Amino acid sequence: xxxxxxxxxxxxxxxxxxxxxxxxxxxxxxxxxxxxxxxxxxxxxxxxxxxxxxxxxxxxxxxxxxxxxxxxxxxxxxxxxxxxxxxxxxxxxxxxxxxxxxxxxxxxxxxxxxxxxxxxxxxxxxxxxxxxxxxxxxxxxxxxxxxxxxxxxxxxxxxxxxxxxxxxxxxxxxxxxxxxxxxxxxxxxxxxxxxxxxxxxxxxxxxxxxxxxxxxxxxxxxxxxxxxxxxxxxxxxxxxxxxxxxxxxxxxxxxxxxxxxxxxxxxxxxxxxxxxxxxxxxxxxxxxxxxxxxxxxxxxxxxxxxxxxxxxxxxxxxxxxxxxxxxxxxxxxxxxxxxxxxxxxxxxxxxxxxxxxxxxxxxxxxxxxxxxxxxxxxxxxxxxxxxxxxxxxxxx
Ligand SMILES: [Fe+2]
Numbered sequence: 001x002x003x004x005x006x007x008x009x010x011x012x013x014x015x016x017x018x019x020x021x022x023x024x025x026x027x028x029x030x031x032x033x034x035x036x037x038x039x040x041x042x043x044x045x046x047x048x049x050x051x052x053x054x055x056x057x058x059x060x061x062x063x064x065x066x067x068x069x070x071x072x073x074x075x076x077x078x079x080x081x082x083x084x085x086x087x088x089x090x091x092x093x094x095x096x097x098x099x100x101x102x103x104x105x106x107x108x109x110x111x112x113x114x115x116x117x118x119x120x121x122x123x124x125x126x127x128x129x130x131x132x133x134x135x136x137x138x139x140x141x142x143x144x145x146x147x148x149x150x151x152x153x154x155x156x157x158x159x160x161x162x163x164x165x166x167x168x169x170x171x172x173x174x175x176x177x178x179x180x181x182x183x184x185x186x187x188x189x190x191x192x193x194x195x196x197x198x199x200x201x202x203x204x205x206x207x208x209x210x211x212x213x214x215x216x217x218x219x220x221x222x223x224x225x226x227x228x229x230x231x232x233x234x235x236x237x238x239x240x241x242x243x244x245x246x247x248x249x250x251x252x253x254x255x256x257x258x259x260x261x262x263x264x265x266x267x268x269x270x271x272x273x274x275x276x277x278x279x280x281x282x283x284x285x286x287x288x289x290x291x292x293x294x295x296x297x298x299x300x301x302x303x304x305x306x307x308x309x310x311x312x313x314x315x316x317x318x319x320x321x322x323x324x325x326x327x328x329x330x331x332x333x334x335x336x337x338x339x340x341x342x343x344x345x346x347x348x349x350x351x352x353x354x355x356x357x358x359x360x361x362x363x364x365x366x367x368x369x370x371x372x373x374x375x376x377x378x379x380x381x382x383x384x385x386x387x388x389x390x391x392x393x394x395x396x
Contacts, residue, residue: 089103194368218271225349232342
C-alpha cells in the first residue's frame with residue numbers, strides 16, 4: 001500500500017487505499033477513461049471530475065464541500081488529455097483554459113463507472129436453522145476494545161440482530177453504549193423506556209402477555225431503524241425473545257409465492273397507535289423496496305393496523321398476502337428463540353428483524369429490561385468512522 005500523504009486530498013475525509021494502479025489514461029468524447037493494472041477500465045464524466053476537483057478553488061479545503069453551482073461550468077466542458085504522475089496521481093487537462101486538476105488514484109478507483117453497478121450489500125439473510133442464536137460478543141471487552149465494538153456493529157448491520165453479553169447491571173450503561181454509536185432517537189415512550197407491567201398500558205409490550213412478531217413504530221413516517229434491549233435482571237419463567245429475519249421471509253415469498261410478495265409491496269396499510277394521549281398514524285406497504293428493487297424495510301405489526309378502507313377485491317388480496325407473511329413470521333423455521341439473561345444487550349434492526357416474545361409469569365420473579373431506539377444511519381456512520389480510525393492506527 002502506498003503512502004497516502006503524498007496524494008492530492010479527496011473531496012471527503014474517507015480513506016482511499018491505492019491497491020490497484022492506473023496504467024493508461026485517455027480522453028474519449030470529453031470524458032476521462034482510466035485503464036487499471038488489473039485490466040479493468042473506468043470512466044468519469046467531466047462534470048463529476050470538475051465538481052470534485054480537490055485542486056480547484058471551488059472545493060473548500062476545510063469542509064471539503066464544493067461551492068460550485070451546477071450552472072457554473074460551461075455546457076461543453078471537456079477533458080482534453082490526461083497523464084499519470086508518479087505514484088499514480090492523475091493529472092487532467094481541460095478545455096476552456098481551465099487550469100489542470102490532479103486526482104487521487106484511490107478515490108478515482110472507488111468512484112469510477114466500470115460498466116456495471118457494484119453490489120454494496122453485506123446483508124446475510126438467515127433462518128433459525130443457520131442461526132439459532134444472534135451473533136454474540138463479550139460486552140465488557142467491546143466497551144474497551146474498539147475492534148470488538150466494531151465487530152458487534154457490523155454483525156448488527158449484516159444480520160439485523162447482534163448481542164453483547166456479560167455486561168454489568170449499571171444505571172446509564174445502555175444509554176452510554178447507544179450514544180457511542182450515535183444520537184438516541186426518542187419516541188412517545190420517552191428517551192428510554194422500561195419493559196414493565198403497567199396498570200394502564202399504552203402498548204401490549206407493557207403487559208406480561210406473549211407478543212406476536214412485529215416491528216415497533218410502524219405508526220411513524222420512517223419507523224425507528226434500531227432498537228436496543230438491555231436485560232439488567234430476569235428471574236421470571238418464560239418471556240423468551242423471538243426474532244425473525246423479515247428480509248429472508250420476503251425473499252422466500254418472492255421466490256415461492258410471488259403474487260403475495262407483489263401484493264405486500266404494493267398495497268398500503270395504515271398503522272395507528274392506541275393511546276389516550278397521542279395519535280400517531282402512518283401508511284405504507286408491508287415490504288418496502290428501493291429504486292433498484294432491493295428490499296429496504298418492513299412495516300409489519302398486526303395489532304397496530306387500522307381497518308383497510310378499500311374495495312373488497314383489494315382487501316381480499318391484502319388479507320391473503322398479509323396472512324401469507326404471518327404464516328412465515330409465526331413459523332418456527334424462521335424464529336430465533338432465546339432467553340434474556342442478565343447482562344445481555346440485544347441490538348436489532350427494527351425495520352428488518354421482527355421481534356416478539358413468549359408470555360411470562362409476572363408473579364414468578366423480577367424482570368428488568370430497558371429499551372432505547374436510534375437509527376440505521378447512525379450505525380452505518382459509526383461503522384465507517386471506526387473502520388477509518390482503526391485503519392489509520394494499523395497504517396501509522
Ligand atoms: Fe416491540
